[in-house]
Amino acid sequence: MVFIAAQTATKMNKAITIREANKGDLSTLLQFEQGIIMAERPFDPTIRPDPVHYYDMGQLLESKDALVVVAEDAEKLVASGYVTVKEARHYLDHGSYAYMGFMYTHPEYRGQGINSGIIDVLRQWAISRGLTEIRLTVYNENSPAISAYERYGFKKHLIEMRLPNE
Numbered sequence: 001m002v003f004i005a006a007q008t009a010t011k012m013n014k015a016i017t018i019r020e021a022n023k024g025d026l027s028t029l030l031q032f033e034q035g036i037i038m039a040e041r042p043f044d045p046t047i048r049p050d051p052v053h054y055y056d057m058g059q060l061l062e063s064k065d066a067l068v069v070v071a072e073d074a075e076k077l078v079a080s081g082y083v084t085v086k087e088a089r090h091y092l093d094h095g096s097y098a099y100m101g102f103m104y105t106h107p108e109y110r111g112q113g114i115n116s117g118i119i120d121v122l123r124q125w126a127i128s129r130g131l132t133e134i135r136l137t138v139y140n141e142n143s144p145a146i147s148a149y150e151r152y153g154f155k156k157h158l159i160e161m162r163l164p165n166e
Helices: 023-043 057-062 114-128 143-152
Strands: 005-009 015-020 066-073 076-087 096-105
Touching: 015 114, 023 057, 023 066, 023 076, 023 096, 057 066, 066 114, 076 114, 096 114, 114 143
Parallel strands: none
Antiparallel strands: 005 015, 015 066, 066 076, 076 096
């Protein structure tokens, strides 16, 4: 297990620690996952009714090709994110890339720069593995998230469209 820790100061001058998640964090990580699903339901009518899980969190925590991190405010987990290695499509100029997801910040802590601190740590992990491409997905209607990612430097790249055949 590689220990990664970073300190970031929020707009409210709180010291937040970003560290690698562990199995002891699992129950909170599962709560965060449900928070993400609840936030995304209004954007996606195709999400099945509960119970739903997006991630195999146990597998992500153990994978050599992924890093799950949490942000802590005095021993309270307040945010999360992960990065994993994905194989690129055969026609792209890179063989693999870093994919970020599981970006969640507790409502009380949003807008304080914690997500940027998490992205910094995940990005450093990707760079340390020689990955030059970083991607994530976000719903087109999720303007706050899109704005946060654009402030960090992400660029819109591809729009996925759907046509319900009902």
